[in-house]
Amino acid sequence: MSGPGFLATRFDTALGWARKFSLFHYPFVTACCGMEYMSAACAHFDIDRFGAGLTRFSPRQADLLLVVGTVSHKLAPALRTVYDQMVEPRWVIAFGACAVSGGIYQNYATVQGIDRIIPVDIYIPGCPPRPEMVLDGLLKLQEKIQKEPQDWRWTKKT
Amino acid sequence: MDKEDLIDEIRTRFGADVESYAETFGDQTLAVRREGLRALMSALRAAPYDYAVLLDLTCVDYAAVESRFEMVYHLYSLSGNRRLRIKVSLPAENPVVDSLTGLWKNADWLEREAFDMFGVGFIGHPDLRRILMYEGFEGHPLRKSYPWRKEQPLVPMKD
Numbered sequence: 452m453s454g455p456g457f458l459a460t461r462f463d464t465a466l467g468w469a470r471k472f473s474l475f476h477y478p479f480v481t482a483c484c485g486m487e488y489m490s491a492a493c494a495h496f497d498i499d500r501f502g503a504g505l506t507r508f509s510p511r512q513a514d515l516l517l518v519v520g521t522v523s524h525k526l527a528p529a530l531r532t533v534y535d536q537m538v539e540p541r542w543v544i545a546f547g548a549c550a551v552s553g554g555i556y557q558n559y560a561t562v563q564g565i566d567r568i569i570p571v572d573i574y575i576p577g578c579p580p581r582p583e584m585v586l587d588g589l590l591k592l593q594e595k596i597q598k599e600p601q602d603w604r605w606t607k608k609t
Numbered sequence: 610m611d612k613e614d615l616i617d618e619i620r621t622r623f624g625a626d627v628e629s630y631a632e633t634f635g636d637q638t639l640a641v642r643r644e645g646l647r648a649l650m651s652a653l654r655a656a657p658y659d660y661a662v663l664l665d666l667t668c669v670d671y672a673a674v675e676s677r678f679e680m681v682y683h684l685y686s687l688s689g690n691r692r693l694r695i696k697v698s699l700p701a702e703n704p705v706v707d708s709l710t711g712l713w714k715n716a717d718w719l720e721r722e723a724f725d726m727f728g729v730g731f732i733g734h735p736d737l738r739r740i741l742m743y744e745g746f747e748g749h750p751l752r753k754s755y756p757w758r759k760e761q762p763l764v765p766m767k768d
Binding site: 525527531562563 | 742750755757758759760761762763764766767768
Protein backbone atom coordinates (compact mmCIF):
# COMPACT_ATOMS: atom_id res chain seq x y z
CA MET A 452 0.00 0.00 0.00
CA SER A 453 1.19 3.46 -0.74
CA GLY A 454 -0.08 6.98 -0.22
CA PRO A 455 -1.68 8.41 2.91
CA GLY A 456 -3.18 5.84 5.24
CA PHE A 457 -6.28 6.15 7.34
CA LEU A 458 -7.36 5.20 10.81
CA ALA A 459 -10.82 4.23 11.87
CA THR A 460 -11.83 4.83 15.48
CA ARG A 461 -14.70 5.99 17.62
CA PHE A 462 -14.89 9.67 18.44
CA ASP A 463 -15.08 8.96 22.17
CA THR A 464 -12.00 6.78 22.00
CA ALA A 465 -10.02 9.41 20.14
CA LEU A 466 -11.12 12.13 22.53
CA GLY A 467 -10.28 9.99 25.55
CA TRP A 468 -6.88 9.18 24.08
CA ALA A 469 -6.17 12.85 23.54
CA ARG A 470 -7.35 13.86 26.98
CA LYS A 471 -5.52 11.23 28.94
CA PHE A 472 -2.18 12.24 27.44
CA SER A 473 -2.57 15.98 27.94
CA LEU A 474 -3.35 16.35 31.62
CA PHE A 475 -2.51 19.84 32.84
CA HIS A 476 -2.27 19.50 36.58
CA TYR A 477 -2.62 21.96 39.38
CA PRO A 478 -0.61 20.96 42.47
CA PHE A 479 -2.48 21.80 45.66
CA VAL A 480 0.50 21.03 47.86
CA THR A 481 0.13 21.53 51.60
CA ALA A 482 2.49 19.17 53.38
CA CYS A 483 5.39 16.74 53.28
CA CYS A 484 3.86 14.71 50.43
CA GLY A 485 4.96 17.65 48.29
CA MET A 486 8.47 16.20 48.33
CA GLU A 487 7.22 13.00 46.74
CA TYR A 488 5.20 15.04 44.29
CA MET A 489 8.34 16.93 43.27
CA SER A 490 10.20 13.68 42.92
CA ALA A 491 7.45 12.26 40.75
CA ALA A 492 7.18 15.43 38.71
CA CYS A 493 10.89 15.96 38.05
CA ALA A 494 13.30 14.11 35.81
CA HIS A 495 13.92 10.98 37.89
CA PHE A 496 10.40 9.59 37.72
CA ASP A 497 8.96 12.15 35.37
CA ILE A 498 5.21 12.23 34.98
CA ASP A 499 5.89 14.06 31.71
CA ARG A 500 6.44 10.63 30.17
CA PHE A 501 2.70 10.11 30.59
CA GLY A 502 1.67 13.49 29.28
CA ALA A 503 1.01 15.06 32.67
CA GLY A 504 4.15 17.15 32.83
CA LEU A 505 2.72 20.60 32.35
CA THR A 506 2.05 22.19 35.72
CA ARG A 507 -0.37 25.08 35.65
CA PHE A 508 -0.44 27.28 38.71
CA SER A 509 -3.92 28.49 37.94
CA PRO A 510 -6.89 26.17 38.46
CA ARG A 511 -8.61 27.80 35.51
CA GLN A 512 -6.01 26.37 33.15
CA ALA A 513 -5.77 22.95 34.78
CA ASP A 514 -7.85 19.83 34.37
CA LEU A 515 -6.21 17.61 36.97
CA LEU A 516 -6.23 18.67 40.61
CA LEU A 517 -3.54 17.01 42.69
CA VAL A 518 -4.36 17.42 46.37
CA VAL A 519 -1.04 16.67 48.01
CA GLY A 520 -1.01 16.60 51.79
CA THR A 521 -3.14 17.40 54.81
CA VAL A 522 -6.16 19.64 54.37
CA SER A 523 -7.37 21.37 57.52
CA HIS A 524 -10.83 22.76 58.10
CA LYS A 525 -9.33 26.23 57.90
CA LEU A 526 -8.05 25.44 54.41
CA ALA A 527 -11.18 23.62 53.20
CA PRO A 528 -12.89 26.70 51.71
CA ALA A 529 -9.75 27.41 49.64
CA LEU A 530 -9.72 23.87 48.25
CA ARG A 531 -13.41 24.07 47.45
CA THR A 532 -12.84 27.36 45.59
CA VAL A 533 -9.92 25.96 43.61
CA TYR A 534 -12.03 23.00 42.55
CA ASP A 535 -14.96 25.22 41.60
CA GLN A 536 -12.70 27.36 39.44
CA MET A 537 -11.55 24.42 37.32
CA VAL A 538 -13.18 23.97 33.94
CA GLU A 539 -14.79 20.67 33.04
CA PRO A 540 -13.75 18.03 32.24
CA ARG A 541 -11.75 17.88 35.45
CA TRP A 542 -10.29 15.15 37.57
CA VAL A 543 -9.01 14.97 41.14
CA ILE A 544 -6.29 12.82 42.65
CA ALA A 545 -6.04 12.50 46.43
CA PHE A 546 -2.32 12.14 46.99
CA GLY A 547 -1.15 10.58 50.25
CA ALA A 548 -2.86 9.22 53.35
CA CYS A 549 -3.89 12.64 54.67
CA ALA A 550 -5.71 13.69 51.52
CA VAL A 551 -7.28 10.24 51.24
CA SER A 552 -8.56 9.86 54.79
CA GLY A 553 -7.04 12.41 57.12
CA GLY A 554 -4.16 10.02 57.74
CA ILE A 555 -2.71 10.05 61.22
CA TYR A 556 -4.63 13.21 62.12
CA GLN A 557 -8.00 12.41 63.59
CA ASN A 558 -8.69 15.58 65.49
CA TYR A 559 -10.41 18.97 65.58
CA ALA A 560 -8.30 20.48 62.82
CA THR A 561 -8.14 18.02 59.96
CA VAL A 562 -10.62 17.15 57.23
CA GLN A 563 -11.05 13.38 57.28
CA GLY A 564 -10.42 12.89 53.59
CA ILE A 565 -10.90 15.47 50.84
CA ASP A 566 -13.73 13.43 49.36
CA ARG A 567 -15.86 15.01 52.06
CA ILE A 568 -15.43 18.32 50.24
CA ILE A 569 -14.89 17.54 46.56
CA PRO A 570 -15.33 14.46 44.34
CA VAL A 571 -12.19 12.34 44.01
CA ASP A 572 -11.29 10.11 41.05
CA ILE A 573 -8.13 8.37 42.21
CA TYR A 574 -6.83 7.72 45.71
CA ILE A 575 -3.10 7.22 46.15
CA PRO A 576 -2.46 5.94 49.69
CA GLY A 577 0.87 5.94 51.48
CA CYS A 578 2.60 8.16 53.95
CA PRO A 579 4.05 9.44 51.72
CA PRO A 580 3.39 7.33 48.60
CA ARG A 581 6.42 6.27 46.59
CA PRO A 582 6.73 7.97 43.19
CA GLU A 583 6.05 4.59 41.61
CA MET A 584 2.65 4.63 43.31
CA VAL A 585 2.04 8.10 42.00
CA LEU A 586 2.82 6.91 38.49
CA ASP A 587 0.53 3.94 39.03
CA GLY A 588 -2.22 6.26 40.18
CA LEU A 589 -1.68 8.43 37.14
CA LEU A 590 -1.92 5.43 34.84
CA LYS A 591 -5.10 4.34 36.57
CA LEU A 592 -6.54 7.80 36.03
CA GLN A 593 -5.59 7.63 32.36
CA GLU A 594 -7.35 4.29 32.11
CA LYS A 595 -10.40 5.82 33.73
CA ILE A 596 -10.35 8.81 31.38
CA GLN A 597 -10.04 6.53 28.36
CA LYS A 598 -12.96 4.39 29.45
CA GLU A 599 -15.37 6.98 30.72
CA PRO A 600 -18.03 8.43 28.43
CA GLN A 601 -16.49 11.60 27.07
CA ASP A 602 -18.08 14.85 27.99
CA TRP A 603 -17.61 17.31 25.16
CA ARG A 604 -19.03 20.54 23.81
CA TRP A 605 -22.09 19.09 22.08
CA THR A 606 -22.99 16.65 24.82
CA LYS A 607 -26.50 17.19 26.14
CA LYS A 608 -26.36 17.96 29.87
CA THR A 609 -28.93 16.20 32.02
CA MET B 610 26.89 33.47 89.26
CA ASP B 611 26.50 29.83 90.13
CA LYS B 612 23.30 28.07 89.22
CA GLU B 613 22.40 27.22 92.80
CA ASP B 614 23.34 30.65 94.15
CA LEU B 615 21.07 32.19 91.56
CA ILE B 616 18.09 30.19 92.67
CA ASP B 617 18.84 30.96 96.32
CA GLU B 618 18.97 34.64 95.55
CA ILE B 619 15.67 34.57 93.67
CA ARG B 620 14.05 32.67 96.51
CA THR B 621 15.21 35.09 99.18
CA ARG B 622 14.13 38.06 97.07
CA PHE B 623 10.70 36.70 96.10
CA GLY B 624 10.17 34.48 99.12
CA ALA B 625 6.39 34.33 99.26
CA ASP B 626 5.86 34.22 95.51
CA VAL B 627 8.08 31.21 94.87
CA GLU B 628 6.15 28.13 95.89
CA SER B 629 8.71 25.46 95.19
CA TYR B 630 11.89 24.60 93.39
CA ALA B 631 12.87 21.41 91.64
CA GLU B 632 15.81 20.27 89.60
CA THR B 633 15.49 17.33 87.27
CA PHE B 634 18.25 16.23 84.90
CA GLY B 635 19.94 19.59 85.34
CA ASP B 636 16.85 21.62 84.47
CA GLN B 637 15.81 24.14 87.07
CA THR B 638 12.13 24.70 87.65
CA LEU B 639 10.48 27.29 89.82
CA ALA B 640 6.78 27.14 90.71
CA VAL B 641 5.45 30.63 91.18
CA ARG B 642 2.22 32.19 92.48
CA ARG B 643 0.40 33.92 89.70
CA GLU B 644 0.12 37.21 91.59
CA GLY B 645 3.89 37.46 91.69
CA LEU B 646 4.62 36.32 88.16
CA ARG B 647 4.92 39.69 86.48
CA ALA B 648 7.32 41.13 89.08
CA LEU B 649 9.45 38.01 89.13
CA MET B 650 9.69 37.82 85.35
CA SER B 651 10.54 41.49 85.17
CA ALA B 652 13.43 40.91 87.58
CA LEU B 653 14.63 37.81 85.73
CA ARG B 654 14.65 39.73 82.46
CA ALA B 655 17.06 42.32 83.90
CA ALA B 656 20.61 42.02 85.22
CA PRO B 657 22.07 40.16 87.03
CA TYR B 658 19.87 37.23 85.93
CA ASP B 659 19.64 38.45 82.35
CA TYR B 660 17.18 35.94 80.91
CA ALA B 661 16.93 37.78 77.62
CA VAL B 662 15.17 35.04 75.67
CA LEU B 663 11.69 33.68 76.18
CA LEU B 664 12.17 30.34 74.48
CA ASP B 665 8.64 29.09 74.89
CA LEU B 666 5.41 29.74 76.65
CA THR B 667 2.70 27.16 76.79
CA CYS B 668 -0.01 25.63 78.91
CA VAL B 669 -0.88 22.24 80.33
CA ASP B 670 -4.39 21.07 81.16
CA TYR B 671 -4.50 18.80 84.22
CA ALA B 672 -8.20 18.13 83.90
CA ALA B 673 -8.67 16.30 87.21
CA VAL B 674 -6.82 18.77 89.42
CA GLU B 675 -8.47 21.77 91.04
CA SER B 676 -5.78 24.16 89.88
CA ARG B 677 -6.42 22.85 86.41
CA PHE B 678 -4.22 24.87 84.08
CA GLU B 679 -0.51 25.32 84.41
CA MET B 680 1.39 27.90 82.43
CA VAL B 681 4.96 26.94 81.59
CA TYR B 682 7.63 29.48 80.63
CA HIS B 683 11.06 28.59 79.36
CA LEU B 684 13.73 31.24 79.75
CA TYR B 685 17.26 31.34 78.43
CA SER B 686 20.14 33.61 79.33
CA LEU B 687 22.49 34.30 76.45
CA SER B 688 25.15 35.89 78.64
CA GLY B 689 25.20 33.12 81.22
CA ASN B 690 24.17 30.19 79.01
CA ARG B 691 21.57 29.25 81.60
CA ARG B 692 18.02 27.97 81.29
CA LEU B 693 15.14 28.32 83.71
CA ARG B 694 11.62 26.99 83.71
CA ILE B 695 8.81 28.84 85.46
CA LYS B 696 5.44 27.27 86.22
CA VAL B 697 2.26 28.99 87.32
CA SER B 698 -0.90 27.19 88.37
CA LEU B 699 -4.24 28.67 87.33
CA PRO B 700 -7.66 27.76 88.74
CA ALA B 701 -10.17 26.07 86.45
CA GLU B 702 -12.94 28.65 86.86
CA ASN B 703 -10.77 31.71 86.18
CA PRO B 704 -7.64 30.86 84.18
CA VAL B 705 -6.15 34.34 83.88
CA VAL B 706 -2.58 35.50 84.25
CA ASP B 707 -0.56 38.66 83.60
CA SER B 708 0.70 39.10 80.07
CA LEU B 709 4.43 39.19 79.46
CA THR B 710 4.23 41.09 76.17
CA GLY B 711 5.88 44.10 77.79
CA LEU B 712 8.96 42.05 78.64
CA TRP B 713 9.40 39.78 75.65
CA LYS B 714 7.86 40.71 72.32
CA ASN B 715 7.48 37.12 71.18
CA ALA B 716 5.15 36.54 74.13
CA ASP B 717 2.48 38.24 72.00
CA TRP B 718 1.87 35.36 69.59
CA LEU B 719 2.73 32.66 72.11
CA GLU B 720 0.08 33.99 74.47
CA ARG B 721 -2.39 34.19 71.63
CA GLU B 722 -1.71 30.53 70.95
CA ALA B 723 -2.24 29.61 74.60
CA PHE B 724 -5.45 31.60 74.54
CA ASP B 725 -6.60 29.94 71.33
CA MET B 726 -5.80 26.39 72.38
CA PHE B 727 -6.54 26.51 76.13
CA GLY B 728 -8.66 29.60 76.72
CA VAL B 729 -6.22 31.17 79.13
CA GLY B 730 -6.72 34.92 79.53
CA PHE B 731 -3.79 37.32 79.58
CA ILE B 732 -4.21 40.62 81.41
CA GLY B 733 -2.61 43.48 79.52
CA HIS B 734 -2.22 41.68 76.20
CA PRO B 735 -2.58 44.21 73.35
CA ASP B 736 -4.48 42.00 70.92
CA LEU B 737 -5.77 38.80 72.47
CA ARG B 738 -7.58 36.87 69.74
CA ARG B 739 -7.28 33.48 68.06
CA ILE B 740 -4.12 32.83 66.11
CA LEU B 741 -4.40 29.29 64.74
CA MET B 742 -8.09 28.46 64.60
CA TYR B 743 -10.47 30.31 62.36
CA GLU B 744 -13.04 32.91 63.27
CA GLY B 745 -16.24 31.32 64.46
CA PHE B 746 -14.49 28.32 66.01
CA GLU B 747 -16.13 27.52 69.32
CA GLY B 748 -14.23 26.31 72.35
CA HIS B 749 -10.56 25.65 72.88
CA PRO B 750 -9.41 22.45 71.17
CA LEU B 751 -6.51 21.45 73.43
CA ARG B 752 -8.60 21.51 76.58
CA LYS B 753 -9.27 18.03 77.90
CA SER B 754 -12.96 18.92 77.98
CA TYR B 755 -13.04 19.51 74.20
CA PRO B 756 -14.76 16.47 72.63
CA TRP B 757 -12.22 14.40 70.76
CA ARG B 758 -12.92 14.20 67.02
CA LYS B 759 -15.30 17.13 67.23
CA GLU B 760 -15.00 19.08 63.98
CA GLN B 761 -16.31 22.51 63.11
CA PRO B 762 -16.26 22.58 59.31
CA LEU B 763 -16.43 25.79 57.31
CA VAL B 764 -17.78 24.19 54.13
CA PRO B 765 -20.56 21.60 53.74
CA MET B 766 -19.27 18.08 54.38
CA LYS B 767 -20.34 14.79 52.89
CA ASP B 768 -20.30 11.87 55.31
